[in-house]
Amino acid sequence: MAHILDERKGQVSVAGANVATIDCNKASLAGSVSQRACVFCGSRVVLYPIVDALHLIHGPIGCAAYTWDIRGSLSSGPELHRLSYCTDLQEKDVIFGGVKKLYEAITELIELHKPKAAFIYTTCIVGVIGDDVEQVCRTIEDEAKIPIIPVQAPGFQGSKKDGYKVACEAIFRLVGTKSKPETPAKSINILGDFNLAGELWILLDYYKRMGVHVNATITGDGRVDDIANAHNAALNVVQCSGSMNYLAKMMKDTYNIPSMRVSYFGIEDMSDALYDVARFFKDDEMMDKARELVKEEFAKLMPQLTWYKERLTGKKAAIYVGGAFKAISLVKALRLIGVETVIVGSQTGTEEDYDLIKKLCNEGTIILDDSNPVELSHFVKEKKADIFIGGVKERPIAHKIGLGFCDHNHERKEPLAGYEGMINFAKEIYATAMSPVWKFTK
Amino acid sequence: MLLRHTTAKEIDRKALTINPAKTCQPVGAMFAALGIHGCLPHSHGSQGCCSYHRSALSRHFREPIMAGTSSFSEGSSVFGGSANLVQAIDTMFTVYKPEVIAVHTTCLSETIGDDLTQIISKANDDGCVPEGKQVIYCNTPSYVGTHVTGYSNQVAAFVKFFSTATPKKRNVINLVAGWMEPSDMREIKRLAKVMEARTILFPDMTDVLDAPLDGHYKLYPTGGTTIEEMKLTGDSKFTIGLGQSCTEDACIKLENKCKVKFEVVDIPIGFKATDRFLMSLSRHANLPIPDSLSDERGRLIDLISDSSKYLYGKRVALWGDPDTLIPLTEFLVSMDMKPVYVVTGTPSKYFDARMAEILKDIPEAKFKSGELADMFLMHQWIKQEGVDLLIGNTYGKYIARDENVPLIRFGFPIADRPGHNYFAKTGYEGGANLVKQIMDGLLDHIDTNCLEEKVEFQL
Ligand code: SF4
Numbered sequence: 034m035a036h037i038l039d040e041r042k043g044q045v046s047v048a049g050a051n052v053a054t055i056d057c058n059k060a061s062l063a064g065s066v067s068q069r070a071c072v073f074c075g076s077r078v079v080l081y082p083i084v085d086a087l088h089l090i091h092g093p094i095g096c097a098a099y100t101w102d103i104r105g106s107l108s109s110g111p112e113l114h115r116l117s118y119c120t121d122l123q124e125k126d127v128i129f130g131g132v133k134k135l136y137e138a139i140t141e142l143i144e145l146h147k148p149k150a151a152f153i154y155t156t157c158i159v160g161v162i163g164d165d166v167e168q169v170c171r172t173i174e175d176e177a178k179i180p181i182i183p184v185q186a187p188g189f190q191g192s193k194k195d196g197y198k199v200a201c202e203a204i205f206r207l208v209g210t211k212s213k214p215e216t217p218a219k220s221i222n223i224l225g226d227f228n229l230a231g232e233l234w235i236l237l238d239y240y241k242r243m244g245v246h247v248n249a250t251i252t253g254d255g256r257v258d259d260i261a262n263a264h265n266a267a268l269n270v271v272q273c274s275g276s277m278n279y280l281a282k283m284m285k286d287t288y289n290i291p292s293m294r295v296s297y298f299g300i301e302d303m304s305d306a307l308y309d310v311a312r313f314f315k316d317d318e319m320m321d322k323a324r325e326l327v328k329e330e331f332a333k334l335m336p337q338l339t340w341y342k343e344r345l346t347g348k349k350a351a352i353y354v355g356g357a358f359k360a361i362s363l364v365k366a367l368r369l370i371g372v373e374t375v376i377v378g379s380q381t382g383t384e385e386d387y388d389l390i391k392k393l394c395n396e397g398t399i400i401l402d403d404s405n406p407v408e409l410s411h412f413v414k415e416k417k418a419d420i421f422i423g424g425v426k427e428r429p430i431a432h433k434i435g436l437g438f439c440d441h442n443h444e445r446k447e448p449l450a451g452y453e454g455m456i457n458f459a460k461e462i463y464a465t466a467m468s469p470v471w472k473f474t475k
Numbered sequence: 476m477l478l479r480h481t482t483a484k485e486i487d488r489k490a491l492t493i494n495p496a497k498t499c500q501p502v503g504a505m506f507a508a509l510g511i512h513g514c515l516p517h518s519h520g521s522q523g524c525c526s527y528h529r530s531a532l533s534r535h536f537r538e539p540i541m542a543g544t545s546s547f548s549e550g551s552s553v554f555g556g557s558a559n560l561v562q563a564i565d566t567m568f569t570v571y572k573p574e575v576i577a578v579h580t581t582c583l584s585e586t587i588g589d590d591l592t593q594i595i596s597k598a599n600d601d602g603c604v605p606e607g608k609q610v611i612y613c614n615t616p617s618y619v620g621t622h623v624t625g626y627s628n629q630v631a632a633f634v635k636f637f638s639t640a641t642p643k644k645r646n647v648i649n650l651v652a653g654w655m656e657p658s659d660m661r662e663i664k665r666l667a668k669v670m671e672a673r674t675i676l677f678p679d680m681t682d683v684l685d686a687p688l689d690g691h692y693k694l695y696p697t698g699g700t701t702i703e704e705m706k707l708t709g710d711s712k713f714t715i716g717l718g719q720s721c722t723e724d725a726c727i728k729l730e731n732k733c734k735v736k737f738e739v740v741d742i743p744i745g746f747k748a749t750d751r752f753l754m755s756l757s758r759h760a761n762l763p764i765p766d767s768l769s770d771e772r773g774r775l776i777d778l779i780s781d782s783s784k785y786l787y788g789k790r791v792a793l794w795g796d797p798d799t800l801i802p803l804t805e806f807l808v809s810m811d812m813k814p815v816y817v818v819t820g821t822p823s824k825y826f827d828a829r830m831a832e833i834l835k836d837i838p839e840a841k842f843k844s845g846e847l848a849d850m851f852l853m854h855q856w857i858k859q860e861g862v863d864l865l866i867g868n869t870y871g872k873y874i875a876r877d878e879n880v881p882l883i884r885f886g887f888p889i890a891d892r893p894g895h896n897y898f899a900k901t902g903y904e905g906g907a908n909l910v911k912q913i914m915d916g917l918l919d920h921i922d923t924n925c926l927e928e929k930v931e932f933q934l
């Protein structure tokens with residue numbers, strides 16, 4: 034295994050072949066071309082879809098430029114979140130401190146947009162130069178009478194996963210600050226869907242058809258007032274274990290709101306997400322409606338899926354995504370259309386995630402934590418994968434070695450959640466796996 | 476409307492940048508380093524920066540971008556990143572086997588004050604750098620300058636570490652490439668070849684960021700200026716820098732180090748700038764400009780004359796980097812168009828002076844460079860008085876849609892259209908490509924937006 038760094042051997046595993054648990058949660062090795070991002074990145078992507086809040090980055094320009102509208106989190110209302118605001122720190126600020134500039138920037142912004150709340154992100158150097166961001170936020174909060182929430186996210190403090198936690202803490206400062214009197218008893222919060230390509234709206238429709246009231250969506254198409262009232266829901270339905278578990282836990286500890294983990298990818302997991310909610314409310318009528326819904330959607334879906342399955346059977350896929358929980362859903366969804374998964378990797382998986390993946394996958398499947406392009410391209414060739422599922426940095430590598438590619442990260446353009454998402458997914462996999470272009474590569 | 480939050484009235488801003496027309500230094504350094512064959516860029520800082528820079532370049536070029544990171548931790552932010560960098564150098568040479576590692580800094584490593592000279596000499600002492608391999612570096616703090624500065628610093632570092640003068644002078648002209656697409660570089664190399672000039676272009680992203688798909692992933696693609704060529708630049712008889720902000724520094728360093736005289740010209744965008752480039756090359760290489768190039772020029776002029784009635788007086792807003800905006804604005808003016816708003820986030824007195832000169836006959840024109848010269852300001856100007864055409868990177872698409880104005884994609888980043896790394900905008904042929912795109916933009920807009928009874932077969 035010369036292509037694997039010695040120090041990384043613990044982070045590579047083969048399903049069935051070795052029982053040792055995978056060595057995850059480990060900082061990337063200096064010098065390895067890691068696909069990982071930082072704390073700031075994690076907090077930014079999670080908070081970003083709160084569309085009526087301001088998101089101001091206190092730091093040099095780069096961190097703001099790279100996170101300007103990079104994620105297609107759709108809004109049904111305000112579009113404030115899609116703009117890029119930055120204090121653009123200069124050398125003089127680094128020497129004399131950026132507090133004054135920060136104060137001015139926030140006040141100018143509030144004046145300009147009259148937002149419901151503001152998130153102030155601090156990046157790597159702000160901690161080092163010692164700006165007291167908390168203090169500035171408190172001062173302006175008193176003056177402007179809106180929540181000004183510091184998001185202390187210096188990148189060096191960890192990986193993207195640590196950023197999720199920082200984001201959860203920021204959201205939690207909002208939770209419970211307002212109560213809407215009319216919150217119905219059978220209401221849920223949707224945690225961990227970011228409304229990429231409008232996926233949240235599909236879920237809202239399903240829950241509505243079941244008679245479930247959705248209280249707050251955190252954070253897809255999110256609103257400050259809804260989040261402030263989130264403590265009045267009966268249940269937190271949490272997708273994507275990585276980003277929102279911590280918020281669910283804090284809400285359980287403080288407001289005693291139970292939570293359940295779901296996934297909206299693939300028909301099995303999607304149906305379970307609906308049934309589990311009905312089961313939670315112990316509501317037969319709700320359950321009947323859920324069954325009805327699933328039946329209806331199935332009838333529409335199955336003939337189309339069969340068409341794809343017939344054609345895709347025998348194809349092999351490699352998966353490298355951010356969260357391991359998503360990887361698990363993907364393995365199942367791929368199986369449904371006849372595609373076998375031969376490589377599964379993630380940037381931020383936990384030990385339990387990887388154990389689950391091992392159980393789920395066929396013997397011989399390669400499992401990777403925090404991989405890099407050299408390793409990935411090696412395994413893809415060795416396992417003769419036809420399709421790669423990953424993010425922006427993996428796409429060109431996949432194409433260079435003549436593989437189909439499906440973006441299951443921020444840059445997806447069609448919803449992949451829910452039943453219609455399953456069809457989109459099958460279509461995308463088919464289009465890329467079967468593209469005639471791959472015949473001309475050699 | 477995506478930008479419904481933009482007000483027409485300019486607000487008084489002292490501290491707030493909205494929708495920047497720039498990004499940070501390291502991404503420029505990383506980009507430039509990819510133009511040296513067998514070079515692995517390395518970001519000395521937290522892994523987040525490196526990940527962002529790679530993603531930004533990958534989105535733009537749709538090519539794999541490799542770069543290492545020192546992966547700073549809490550500890551490194553307190554005690555410095557020396558241990559991380561030494562380990563990183565060791566790891567990279569062992570696993571990725573580059574010819575050279577080009578280290579650049581980030582805000583964080585600059586702020587905590589890491590001394591790269593010292594760290595790299597320690598890596599050498601510790602035996603982390605194999606025989607015949609090299610580690611070079613440059614400082615790229617993002618709170619100074621922009622991505623353009625980072626590019627310039629990296630190119631200057633190539634000179635500092637590689638260029639060597641020997642007693643044997645060669646009849647070769649160095650061409651220092653400013654920030655442009657591989658397609659633009661390919662065209663410049665073609666022009667030099669047609670003139671039969673012997674040149675060394677550096678950095679050179681052709682066959683690196685426009686690599687053919689052949690079923691193999693190459694960690695180090697076939698293109699790029701080789702280190703051997705880089706060394707030889709010290710023996711060349713002259714240097715032509717293309718673009719003041721990206722290449723002047725390298726040209727000066729080369730003159731100081733190896734006594735190679737230089738001239739900085741604009742990136743050859745449009746016929747005037749192309750004329751100047753070819754004349755400079757002709758003069759210093761002592762070669763005539765062949766007729767075939769005059770014919771290319773003639774075809775461009777022919778195309779402009781055919782289009783002139785549509786080009787006349789069209790108000791254009793543009794944004795991007797000084798080195799491309801200067802010749803581009805000049806080109807538009809020479810075609811009788813009106814570049815009324817020009818914005819770059821990169822601070823540059825040179826830009827201000829050149830713009831004032833180029834735009835002197837268009838009194839309504841406004842331009843701004845540096846802090847607070849951002850896309851929000853540009854949009855406010857457009858709201859005050861509209862334009863017919865936008866030319867700039869993908870960040871203009873929101874304005875294009877809100878104001879219903881055609882957008883020609885030009886610059887960095889272009890994240891929503893492919894092909895800009897394949898079709899040149901430099902030289903006479905690149906100029907023709909530009910005119911074609913401008914005309915397509917303007918005329919498609921007329922065809923879709925004019926009154927039905929005014930739709931015409933012939934335009
Ligand atoms: S601005 Fe500084 S901290 Fe931010 S991405 Fe650029 S180098 Fe990194």
Ligand code: SF4
Pocket residue numbers: 071072073074096155156157158186187188189521522523524525527582583
């Ligand atoms: S690691 Fe630090 S400086 Fe770099 S992108 Fe993340 S927050 Fe910004």
